Amino acid sequence: QVQLVESGGGLVQAGGSLRLSCAASGRTFSNYRMGWFRQALGKEREFVAAISRGGGSTYYADSVKGRFTISRDNAKNTVYLQMNSLKPEDSGVYYCAGAQSWSTGAPRRDAYDYWGQGTQVTVSS
DSSP: OOEEEEEOOEEEETTOOEEEEEEEESSOGGGSEEEEEEEOTTSOOEEEEEEOTTSSOEEEOTTTTTTEEEEEETTTTEEEEEEOSOOGGGOEEEEEEEESOOTTOTTOGGGOSEEOOOEEEEEEO
């Protein structure tokens, strides 16, 4: 079992930045591929970014490429999402997730075994 706890959400103006953190506990963090997803009100949860176990490979949704950066610190059991140039359409609840394998693909929700409780990000125009 892996427990994931997100933090760092909040209210920010368009064009601003936020850094989300996701702290993991339980199993060996470095064994898990990690991802970030978001869910806007009334919409389905969507893929944002993912990172391989060692951090050497990263993947992004087209909507955030060039603005968001995913990273991880295995010594601290933490994965981060640096979000720059934020837009109102980036608003939503952001979830981190852990996967033992990406058998169905890194952007797919069903590839992930563990989920955090989410942190709210609101971008005002």
